[in-house]
Amino acid sequence: MIAIHKISLAQYQKDRLAMPGVQVTASQIEEEYAGIVIPRRGTLVSAGYDFHTPFDFALEPGQVLVVPTGLRAVMEDDMWLGIYIRSSLGFKYGVRLVNSVAVIDADYAWADNEGHLKIGIYNGGDAAVKLKAGDAFAQGIFQKYFRTDDDEPVNRRRTGGFGSTNR
Numbered sequence: 001m002i003a004i005h006k007i008s009l010a011q012y013q014k015d016r017l018a019m020p021g022v023q024v025t026a027s028q029i030e031e032e033y034a035g036i037v038i039p040r041r042g043t044l045v046s047a048g049y050d051f052h053t054p055f056d057f058a059l060e061p062g063q064v065l066v067v068p069t070g071l072r073a074v075m076e077d078d079m080w081l082g083i084y085i086r087s088s089l090g091f092k093y094g095v096r097l098v099n100s101v102a103v104i105d106a107d108y109a110w111a112d113n114e115g116h117l118k119i120g121i122y123n124g125g126d127a128a129v130k131l132k133a134g135d136a137f138a139q140g141i142f143q144k145y146f147r148t149d150d151d152e153p154v155n156r157r158r159t160g161g162f163g164s165t166n167r
Contacts, residue, residue, distance in 0.1 A: 007114040015068040036070040048139030058130045059123040072115035082141045094125030
């Protein structure tokens with residue numbers, strides 16, 4: 001099964017409130033959560049599924065923002081999800097992902113944080129970039145991967161979130 005689903009409201013609320021400097025009410029968070037858009041492809045042959053921001057924000061030059069999407073991706077074990085910035089934001093405004101390409105492993109969906117996809121973006125341009133709730137800002141592409149012939153099987157599964165595969 002390959003799908004993108006919402007995480008629970010409780011997990012979204014926890015991660016949204018953990019954002020630095022955030023002052024938002026429980027009712028505002030519930031409204032954001034209700035408006036979360038499940039990513040879809042924009043055209044018949046589009047590779048990427050568009051991710052939309054669940055809330056309004058302005059990204060100042062040099063600023064980093066980690067956007068909690070309220071979503072998780074479920075995929076087959078031999079797949080990964082690559083998250084990329086939308087080309088219009090990169091070309092027009094110099095916005096890019098903090099980690100260039102986000103590599104989401106298949107087992108991340110089952111992490112303790114419900115596999116919550118949080119997308120870190122950076123404004124490398126010289127002007128503020130304003131996005132409204134529902135604006136597409138990133139895209140995800142599901143991809144298969146291969147193992148080397150001499151690959152040694154690993155039986156350990158992920159439990160943690162970001163950076164947990166080396167712990």
